[in-house]
Amino acid sequence: MTGEVLLSAQDIRRDFSVSGGFGKRARIVQAVRGVSLHVKRGGVLGIVGESGCGKSTLAKILLGLDTPTSGEVSLRGKSLADMSRKERASQIQPIFQDPYLSLNPRKRIDTIIGLPLRVAGVPEREIRKQVRDMMDLTGLPTRLAGAYPSQMSGGQRQRVAIARALISRPELVVCDEPTSALDVSIQAQILNLLQDLRRELGLTYVLISHNLAVVEHIATDVLVMNHGEAVEYRPTAELFAAPQSDYTAMLLASILTPEPEKGLPDITLPAA
Amino acid sequence: MAFWIRACVSSDRLQMKEPMTATEIIAPSDAPGAPDAKTVPERARSDTWRRAASHPGLLIGAALVLAIFVMALLAPVLAPRDPYSQDLTARLIPPVWATDGSWSHPLGTDALGRDYLSRILYGARISLLIGFGATAIAAVIGTTMGVLAGYFGGKADFIVSFVVNVRLALPAMLVALVVVALVGGSLTVVIWTLGLLVWDRFAVVMRAATQQIRTLDYLSAARAAGASVPRILLSEVMPNVMGALIVVATLEIAQAILFEAALSFLGLGVQPPTPSWGLMISEGKSHMFFRPWVIAIPGAALFVLVLAINLLGDGIRDVTAPEGRA
Amino acid sequence: MSLLNVRNLRIDIPGPRGTLHAVRGVGFHVEKGETLCIVGESGCGKSLTSHALLGLSPKIAQVEADQLSFDGTDLRQLREREWQSLRGKRMSMIFQDPMTSLNPSFTIGSMLEEVYLRHHRVGRAQARARAVDMLKKVGIGNAEERLSQYPHQLSGGLRQRVMIAMGLICGPDLLIADEPTTALDVNIQLQILRLLQDLKQDMGLGILFVTHDLGLVARFADRVAVMYAGRIVETAPVAELFARPCHPYTRALINCIPVPGRTRPGAPLGAIPGVVPSLVGTQTGCAFRDRCAAASPVCAHALDRRTDTPAHAYECNFTPEETAA
Numbered sequence: 001m002t003g004e005v006l007l008s009a010q011d012i013r014r015d016f017s018v019s020g021g022f023g024k025r026a027r028i029v030q031a032v033r034g035v036s037l038h039v040k041r042g043g044v045l046g047i048v049g050e051s052g053c054g055k056s057t058l059a060k061i062l063l064g065l066d067t068p069t070s071g072e073v074s075l076r077g078k079s080l081a082d083m084s085r086k087e088r089a090s091q092i093q094p095i096f097q098d099p100y101l102s103l104n105p106r107k108r109i110d111t112i113i114g115l116p117l118r119v120a121g122v123p124e125r126e127i128r129k130q131v132r133d134m135m136d137l138t139g140l141p142t143r144l145a146g147a148y149p150s151q152m153s154g155g156q157r158q159r160v161a162i163a164r165a166l167i168s169r170p171e172l173v174v175c176d177e178p179t180s181a182l183d184v185s186i187q188a189q190i191l192n193l194l195q196d197l198r199r200e201l202g203l204t205y206v207l208i209s210h211n212l213a214v215v216e217h218i219a220t221d222v223l224v225m226n227h228g229e230a231v232e233y234r235p236t237a238e239l240f241a242a243p244q245s246d247y248t249a250m251l252l253a254s255i256l257t258p259e260p261e262k263g264l265p266d267i268t269l270p271a272a
Numbered sequence: 273m274a275f276w277i278r279a280c281v282s283s284d285r286l287q288m289k290e291p292m293t294a295t296e297i298i299a300p301s302d303a304p305g306a307p308d309a310k311t312v313p314e315r316a317r318s319d320t321w322r323r324a325a326s327h328p329g330l331l332i333g334a335a336l337v338l339a340i341f342v343m344a345l346l347a348p349v350l351a352p353r354d355p356y357s358q359d360l361t362a363r364l365i366p367p368v369w370a371t372d373g374s375w376s377h378p379l380g381t382d383a384l385g386r387d388y389l390s391r392i393l394y395g396a397r398i399s400l401l402i403g404f405g406a407t408a409i410a411a412v413i414g415t416t417m418g419v420l421a422g423y424f425g426g427k428a429d430f431i432v433s434f435v436v437n438v439r440l441a442l443p444a445m446l447v448a449l450v451v452v453a454l455v456g457g458s459l460t461v462v463i464w465t466l467g468l469l470v471w472d473r474f475a476v477v478m479r480a481a482t483q484q485i486r487t488l489d490y491l492s493a494a495r496a497a498g499a500s501v502p503r504i505l506l507s508e509v510m511p512n513v514m515g516a517l518i519v520v521a522t523l524e525i526a527q528a529i530l531f532e533a534a535l536s537f538l539g540l541g542v543q544p545p546t547p548s549w550g551l552m553i554s555e556g557k558s559h560m561f562f563r564p565w566v567i568a569i570p571g572a573a574l575f576v577l578v579l580a581i582n583l584l585g586d587g588i589r590d591v592t593a594p595e596g597r598a
Numbered sequence: 599m600s601l602l603n604v605r606n607l608r609i610d611i612p613g614p615r616g617t618l619h620a621v622r623g624v625g626f627h628v629e630k631g632e633t634l635c636i637v638g639e640s641g642c643g644k645s646l647t648s649h650a651l652l653g654l655s656p657k658i659a660q661v662e663a664d665q666l667s668f669d670g671t672d673l674r675q676l677r678e679r680e681w682q683s684l685r686g687k688r689m690s691m692i693f694q695d696p697m698t699s700l701n702p703s704f705t706i707g708s709m710l711e712e713v714y715l716r717h718h719r720v721g722r723a724q725a726r727a728r729a730v731d732m733l734k735k736v737g738i739g740n741a742e743e744r745l746s747q748y749p750h751q752l753s754g755g756l757r758q759r760v761m762i763a764m765g766l767i768c769g770p771d772l773l774i775a776d777e778p779t780t781a782l783d784v785n786i787q788l789q790i791l792r793l794l795q796d797l798k799q800d801m802g803l804g805i806l807f808v809t810h811d812l813g814l815v816a817r818f819a820d821r822v823a824v825m826y827a828g829r830i831v832e833t834a835p836v837a838e839l840f841a842r843p844c845h846p847y848t849r850a851l852i853n854c855i856p857v858p859g860r861t862r863p864g865a866p867l868g869a870i871p872g873v874v875p876s877l878v879g880t881q882t883g884c885a886f887r888d889r890c891a892a893a894s895p896v897c898a899h900a901l902d903r904r905t906d907t908p909a910h911a912y913e914c915n916f917t918p919e920e921t922a923a
Contacts, residue, residue: 050785065495088498096492096493101490104490104494104508106514107511115493115494115499119497120498153873154640164493183639185850185854185870187854188853188855188868189870210784216856216863217861217863254788257813257816257857258816258855258857260816260817260839263817264795265788265817322614
């Protein structure tokens, strides 16, 4: 089961042109500057970095929602660019950060979860059955099927987002900060659920997060990004045991673990 | 006017951004007491209804609009006489509350002896038909343009903004006058002329509403689910901009009704002897000093209908508060 | 005498489905040069509590307290004018979302100077120098340049730091901070925390810090108050709280977070089952009982207030040894 590379990205670059206002020339912002990665089947790749480091842009590219300026993303050796919308959707699905923004407020829960199947043209009866199954699997009481997102708690909403992502049985799930909008006790529930589902369904994750403790807990490999570049890319245990770049070391040192005796970490910080 | 609407739509949003609303601070991310079995969807609906029931403007507006609708619909049954039949022996009879009024013509008669009550009832049909017809045409044009511009941005946005600006530069009333003068006045011509002229507000508001949600993750999720662009626009975007659409539509209906009255008053709208309120005012204008009711009655009808529609529109916006529920 | 003293604070919010008793009798104190962290999950009442201390409760909220005093002043009796002379000068507050307290149509410089001039009889130039000084203190390098910029020209992290500078420019005695670093990157967060710690040590600033981040609490607080469902369920000096959490909720919360080097990667984290109870209506007994593994029938109507050490109090019917079993 392991060993086979599921997702690979070669030298991904993404430039945005930012208009400089009236009469000024547009600037080019390089959000991602040549990142390569590969994820083995069943693995979890953690992508960490601070805000604006390009990790969310990279996530959108891996999901096929954005096209890289150059470079290629391929799933099982087939380029995303050559896939149809529906083919890609059946294999890669997202989980976004804020479940308050990732669920359409005007749709009922069962409609939201069933969307990927409906797009794929699955008959309505089959969709209903699978939505129930998926709600069971993600720990959502089926009585909530008719509810609207505004009537649910944050944790329940994120479960809905997970159910929607998994209903078409994708192989790869790209989780963009899946727990950072949630309370700690809910974060634990969702992380446990993601772990259980991965084992149960043989999923592969790309986990984008700024929370290094979460990444350490879940990921098998970690890619550290800074200013659009990959600073360090190694197996989790190695990276946490002995970071090679100063930047990674700084990130690791700034994790605030619940150990009062240590006080605030004493590290030299780059000037703003 | 377009700016005024933009301001009122965006002030709704501003309200949400106030630093401290009670719900913001107290809303637990894990809601107290998980929603119960059946009550969940019902509760939201009952909330909306409760808010509606305690909104006097909405209730009054809705009641009046409904009443006028029923009157227009049942005009053949309710009208005491044929609105077209003239009776030159009974010209300019005052309404029943005047000293020499009589119950045979409760609202009196016009200069040709036609029963005013019957003409008002039939006139409501014209006003509503034009209001809703023209607005429906405008809504389709404006919403299509606005949603496309808002969703795609870039070139689409540039083109739509240009077209909207061109439209705003045209004096709508004059264009309508010219068109009607050239083509000739008729109900159909008036509806289409107005419909093709008053879509600008729809475009502006729908563009803004769509822009506000275009980057939200539920649209990304739909894209990631493989949904096509038409599907995303119709099934994911539209329900979320519907609130704004309804508010604009009510204002535009009122606007179109007034527009028709103005055109008819100038003799370029609906042609006699069709009973249109604007036309009735126009026909009564030579008698207005000695028999003020000939213009006061259709004027009042127009005022009540437009006020009712505006009250209803404001009420719907307050009650559904599309953004607040998200 | 404590800098801030709160006894039996209650906040009720009337609603269509009954009154929400959001804060149900909360008491704590903050000393000069001390950091008290209130930690809890969303909806526990921690934000309402912190806002009430500055008279910034939402209009519909009914705030009552047996005591609410700041440096000898009874805050319950203050008029709006008196509030204004206190807020910003001697007590100030910083929020999670900087856009709510920065006015988009003024420059950073004019806002900072305005705050300072409102409370000090000095000239513009002096206020400007103070503003530059403050911006440098919160880690903004090219401070003079920033003064002429508008909030929208700054990144989120910079805006946050400007707001913190605004909160600190008048040299307050008490700072109330509601999750001010949650949206910031880790190194900026650290920088702000260090600044606050320095001010605390050098100038005797008292800090009431509201957060949900237990890691931050452990490293930053002197004392901790854990809130759940509108009550403080446990309060203790920080070392004691983490060494020997006595309330089952505190313990569960600590077990929820992954800690590199401590939790085994991939192993299930300790999650708390169930959801927060409804805060509408009266509550008898322990609010945590439905989610507590050690709950017994007695928890439905009784709630004992115990002390582990003189400074370490918790509300539970059992000792930690009994609940840990």
